[in-house]
Amino acid sequence: MGLNDYGWLMIQGMLLLLFSPLVNGIIKKVKARIQRRVGPSILQSYRDVIKFLKREAVTSYHTSWITSVTPYVCFSAYFVAGSMIPLWRSISTSDVIVFIYLFALARFFLALSALEPASAFGGMGSSREMMIATLVEPVLVLGLFGMVAFVGTTDLGILTGAGQNPAGIFAFIGLLLVTVAETGRIPVDNPDTHLELTMVHEGMLLEYSGRQLGLLHLAAMVKQTILLVLLVQLFFPAPIISAPWFFLLLAVKVVFLGFILALIESTNVKMRLFRLPELLVGGAVFCIISIFMKFF
Amino acid sequence: MSNPHFWEELRSQKWSGNLSMAAGKIRLDVNPKNYRDVLAFLEKSRAILLTMAGTDERPINGNFGVYTVFYFPDAKEILEIALSIEEEELRYPSATPIFASAHWLEREIRDMLGIIPDGHPDLRRLAVHPDWPEGLFPLRKDFVTGTKVPRVEGQIDFCTVEGEGIYQIPVGPIHAGIIEPGHFRFYAFGEDVINLQAQLFYTHRGIEKEAEGKHFSNVMLIAERICGACSVSHALAYAQAVESLTQAEIPERAKVLRTILSEMERLYNHIGDIGNMCAGIGFALGISRGAILKEKIMRQNMNLFGHRYLRGTIIPGGVKKDLPEQDLCSWLDDTEAELKQLTDLILSSNGLLERMQTTGVLHYEDAWALGAVGPAARAAGLDRDLRRDLPYAAYQELSMRVPLQQDGDVYCRLLQRIEECGVTFDLLRQALNILPQGELSAEITELPPYQTALGWTESARGANVHWIMSGENNTIYRYMVRSASHCNWPVLPLCVPGNIVPDFPLINKSFELCYACLDR
Numbered sequence: 001m002g003l004n005d006y007g008w009l010m011i012q013g014m015l016l017l018l019f020s021p022l023v024n025g026i027i028k029k030v031k032a033r034i035q036r037r038v039g040p041s042i043l044q045s046y047r048d049v050i051k052f053l054k055r056e057a058v059t060s061y062h063t064s065w066i067t068s069v070t071p072y073v074c075f076s077a078y079f080v081a082g083s084m085i086p087l088w089r090s091i092s093t094s095d096v097i098v099f100i101y102l103f104a105l106a107r108f109f110l111a112l113s114a115l116e117p118a119s120a121f122g123g124m125g126s127s128r129e130m131m132i133a134t135l136v137e138p139v140l141v142l143g144l145f146g147m148v149a150f151v152g153t154t155d156l157g158i159l160t161g162a163g164q165n166p167a168g169i170f171a172f173i174g175l176l177l178v179t180v181a182e183t184g185r186i187p188v189d190n191p192d193t194h195l196e197l198t199m200v201h202e203g204m205l206l207e208y209s210g211r212q213l214g215l216l217h218l219a220a221m222v223k224q225t226i227l228l229v230l231l232v233q234l235f236f237p238a239p240i241i242s243a244p245w246f247f248l249l250l251a252v253k254v255v256f257l258g259f260i261l262a263l264i265e266s267t268n269v270k271m272r273l274f275r276l277p278e279l280l281v282g283g284a285v286f287c288i289i290s291i292f293m294k295f296f
Numbered sequence: 297m298s299n300p301h302f303w304e305e306l307r308s309q310k311w312s313g314n315l316s317m318a319a320g321k322i323r324l325d326v327n328p329k330n331y332r333d334v335l336a337f338l339e340k341s342r343a344i345l346l347t348m349a350g351t352d353e354r355p356i357n358g359n360f361g362v363y364t365v366f367y368f369p370d371a372k373e374i375l376e377i378a379l380s381i382e383e384e385e386l387r388y389p390s391a392t393p394i395f396a397s398a399h400w401l402e403r404e405i406r407d408m409l410g411i412i413p414d415g416h417p418d419l420r421r422l423a424v425h426p427d428w429p430e431g432l433f434p435l436r437k438d439f440v441t442g443t444k445v446p447r448v449e450g451q452i453d454f455c456t457v458e459g460e461g462i463y464q465i466p467v468g469p470i471h472a473g474i475i476e477p478g479h480f481r482f483y484a485f486g487e488d489v490i491n492l493q494a495q496l497f498y499t500h501r502g503i504e505k506e507a508e509g510k511h512f513s514n515v516m517l518i519a520e521r522i523c524g525a526c527s528v529s530h531a532l533a534y535a536q537a538v539e540s541l542t543q544a545e546i547p548e549r550a551k552v553l554r555t556i557l558s559e560m561e562r563l564y565n566h567i568g569d570i571g572n573m574c575a576g577i578g579f580a581l582g583i584s585r586g587a588i589l590k591e592k593i594m595r596q597n598m599n600l601f602g603h604r605y606l607r608g609t610i611i612p613g614g615v616k617k618d619l620p621e622q623d624l625c626s627w628l629d630d631t632e633a634e635l636k637q638l639t640d641l642i643l644s645s646n647g648l649l650e651r652m653q654t655t656g657v658l659h660y661e662d663a664w665a666l667g668a669v670g671p672a673a674r675a676a677g678l679d680r681d682l683r684r685d686l687p688y689a690a691y692q693e694l695s696m697r698v699p700l701q702q703d704g705d706v707y708c709r710l711l712q713r714i715e716e717c718g719v720t721f722d723l724l725r726q727a728l729n730i731l732p733q734g735e736l737s738a739e740i741t742e743l744p745p746y747q748t749a750l751g752w753t754e755s756a757r758g759a760n761v762h763w764i765m766s767g768e769n770n771t772i773y774r775y776m777v778r779s780a781s782h783c784n785w786p787v788l789p790l791c792v793p794g795n796i797v798p799d800f801p802l803i804n805k806s807f808e809l810c811y812a813c814l815d816r
Binding site: 031034035036037120123124186187190195196197198265266267268269270271272273274275 | 463464465466467471472473487575576577578579580581583584585588645647648650651796797798799800801
């Protein structure tokens with residue numbers, strides 16, 4: 001991998017960063033239309049992030065460096081993870097395991113920082129997040145390893161299109177569940193809840209404000225776009241054509257997946273917390289089937 | 297009451313000396329010494345506690361008064377027990393050991409007037425928080441409205457639960473949504489709730505105090521504003537209390553119009569609540585469809601009576617707004633069809649059933665003991681509905697069915713509201729059919745002084761009971777409002793232990809309790 005490739009990956013990460021608030025805005029708009037509301041403009045997520053980034057962060061006296069470092073850790077972890085997915089050019093980037101652990105790193109710091117100010121909601125948020133994480137991570141690992149089994153490498157850069165086979169259908173279902181859970185959507189979590197007692201992801205952000213909150217919101221949106229892009233690249237990759245057309249096609253596919261997320265979210269009910277294992281174990285089973293299909 | 301010889305037996309008791317009939321109810325003056333005997337006798341005859349009011353009657357006769365009002369659903373009769381308590385004494389035997397539903401009422405009387413119920417199991421502060429100084433009682437006549445009261449040091453006294461792995465979750469009083477203040481203290485083991493306590497009464501408005509000394513028609517405006525979503529119900533309960541003190545004959549048309557107003561209020565409340573319960577489980581489609589339907593009904597309210605919340609429609613003596621000539625029946629059919637679509641959508645969701653069934657169970661015994669009211673009580677199988685038990689307005693002339701559920705969980709409360717909407721559509725059609733022509737109101741000019749009276753309605757949340765005592769020159773001497781939420785708030789914490797913390801918002805929404813109805 002040459003210097004040129006690094007430059008290309010950086011550009012790719014920046015593009016993800018630039019467009020992820022738009023993806024979030026479109027999902028919100030679709031949800032609003034399904035509920036027969038006008039909904040905020042699709043650019044609202046940009047305005048929110050810019051507003052937060054302009055503001056000073058207020059932190060509790062009781063917190064340590066963890067609280068101030070977490071927004072940056074989360075943001076950079078997702079930025080790096082985003083740069084790793086090969087988009088236009090199939091180049092060897094990095095190991096899938098690094099990708100998975102970047103997600104885990106961000107989650108670890110976020111859960112830790114939510115515990116720090118010792119508020120009741122933060123603690124509940126982290127404990128629930130960790131419970132869900134123990135269920136989501138195996139599904140993510142199994143889903144990606146299904147792909148790995150087919151292609152024969154753990155290099156994320158080579159995995160593009162690895163899900164285009166019968167086994168991929170099962171892995172897709174499993175990874176779609178992961179996407180729903182990781183983006184904090186119904187039936188796992190409720191992204192626009194004001195019900196303090198049911199929050200998971202939002203509960204962990206409660207003590208953050210201003211710049212730090214803006215960065216964490218942005219990080220969550222980048223994460224959402226990464227997962228959508230990853231699904232597209234693994235299962236429905238675009239043919240390698242000229243760059244503008246390629247990105248347009250990719251964007252259309254990502255938005256289409258966003259539609260599906262919005263649809264799932266609007267027509268489903270948030271599950272009872274302790275029923276989540278059943279849902280996610282279901283996802284794991286799909287991924288395991290896809291791995292077995294390679295060998296039988 | 298199941299005993300046909302009740303009144304004879306009551307008369308044969310040694311304490312039954314002062315039995316009198318006034319303002320549509322039977323009044324029994326009792327020496328506080330005999331109060332317990334009276335209550336034990338009433339408990340055996342399955343009387344139901346409606347309300348309790350304390351009064352400061354020192355300017356009239358030098359004593360304090362405590363009035364306990366019961367009703368007998370079978371005989372459709374109301375009995376008021378009047379205690380006169382001397383200022384030096386300021387104690388009376390507590391009713392709570394016999395009628396558990398009196399426990400909040402007695403604590404409130406203690407907080408507001410300083411009359412101590414002897415033998416009450418829990419005399420912590422309730423309506424007045426611990427940062428209020430000792431010995432200052434806002435509802436006494438010598439407490440002047442507007443007095444600046446110094447704050448004192450005081451800690452809210454919660455019963456604590458201790459043990460390894462048990463932690464406290466304080467929630468509120470300020471919440472994330474646009475709702476009123478209330479503090480909830482959870483004790484949880486992991487996600488399992490072991491104990492829940494609620495501290496309410498954060499924004500006391502002094503409504504009852506404000507009403508004192510005002511002309512009865514001005515108090516009408518206050519009554520209407522106790523609660524936003526129960527305007528008609530509170531206004532009607534107050535108007536009926538005033539009317540029962542006079543000989544005024546309410547015109548038939550007014551009675552039927554009052555029924556229509558009450559049912560329109562119930563309709564938008566129930567449908568709003570059905571939609572809101574979807575918010576407890578994050579079912580976005582149900583929330584928005586419920587909100588749209590509720591809005592349609594409120595616009596119809598605006599169109600028919602000139603106010604979305606139907607304010608300014610009821611006056612003592614009748615109604616103020618007439619129903620315009622319009623084809624309401626087809627509107628009712630349309631709305632009922634739309635509601636059917638909404639409920640089909642909601643009930644077809646398996647996830648919803650899974651979340652709601654067996655969640656937040658209210659047991660029949662608890663509902664009975666604590667005197668739960670409204671849809672919450674009926675969803676637990678407690679067959680109480682004042683529209684049938686003590687008919688007012690035109691309910692006597694309409695035939696109505698009272699739906700009941702058995703399990704008392706969140707799902708039953710949802711079904712109960714859906715079925716009650718059906719009853720409401722039916723009642724509205726009947727009322728429109730029998731609506732006679734005629735006057736809208738009778739004139740009420742004079743109230744007899746120092747008489748007590750009672751007015752009641754079955755609101756969307758349950759029984760709203762207004763107790764008044766008239767003063768001189770057509771004023772109100774004492775005004776006591778017992779709202780449905782006042783009855784049901786103490787019931788809610790019983791339904792939560794055994795559920796998990798994230799289910800609390802759903803349970804809370806299924807009761808749909810009103811904070812403002814407590815902060816009178």
